[in-house]
Amino acid sequence: MTVQTLTITESQHEAEARLFKALMHPARLAILDILRGGEACVCHLEAALSYRQAYISQQLMVLRDAGLVQDRRDGWNVFYHVIQPQVFAILDAARLATAQSGPSSAGRKAAGRLENCACPNCCSDSGTSPG
Ligand SMILES: [Zn+2]
Numbered sequence: 001m002t003v004q005t006l007t008i009t010e011s012q013h014e015a016e017a018r019l020f021k022a023l024m025h026p027a028r029l030a031i032l033d034i035l036r037g038g039e040a041c042v043c044h045l046e047a048a049l050s051y052r053q054a055y056i057s058q059q060l061m062v063l064r065d066a067g068l069v070q071d072r073r074d075g076w077n078v079f080y081h082v083i084q085p086q087v088f089a090i091l092d093a094a095r096l097a098t099a100q101s102g103p104s105s106a107g108r109k110a111a112g113r114l115e116n117c118a119c120p121n122c123c124s125d126s127g128t129s130p131g
Contacts, residue, residue: 019087022066027051027059029091031080035069036088037112039081040121047117077119 023029030049034040040048045056060080063069068087072079082088113122 019066019068019090022062022068023087023090025059025062027055028063029094031056031059031063032068032082032087032091035080035082036091039072039079041077041079041119043077044114044117044119044121045080047114047119047122074120 023032027049031045034045034048042053042056042060045051045060046053049056060069060071064071064080068082068084069080070083072081117123
C-alpha cells in the first residue's frame with residue numbers, strides 16, 4: 001500500500017526532471033526571458049537573440065514538447081507564448097541563485113520593439129511604402 005505513494009513521488013520527480021531538462025539550455029532560457037514580456041514570433045526571437053531561425057525553431061520545439069510554450073499561427077507569422085507562467089518563478093530563483101555581486105542590474109528585457117526586426121509587433125504602423 002505504501003509502495004503506491006513512492007511510485008507517485010517518483011513519477012512526479014521524473015516530470016520535474018523533464019521540466020528542468022527542457023530549461024537546461026542558455027538559448028531556451030533566453031527565449032523564455034523574451035516571452036516573459038508577451039508573445040513573440042520566431043523572426044522576432046531571431047532578431048533579438050541573433051540565432052538562426054532553424055536553431056530557434058529547434059529550441060522552441062523542445063519548450064513546446066515540454067508543455068511550456070504554445071504556437072499560434074497568424075498569416076505568415078508563427079507566434080509563441082508561455083502557457084506555464086510558473087516557469088518564470090523558476091527562472092527568477094535561478095537568477096537569484098546565480099546573481100553576482102552588485103545590485104540587480106536590469107537583466108530583464110521586455111519584448112519591446114527591435115530595429116532589426118520586421119515582425120508585426122515591431123512595425124505595427126504600416127503606412128509607409130518604400131520606393
Ligand atoms: Zn519583432
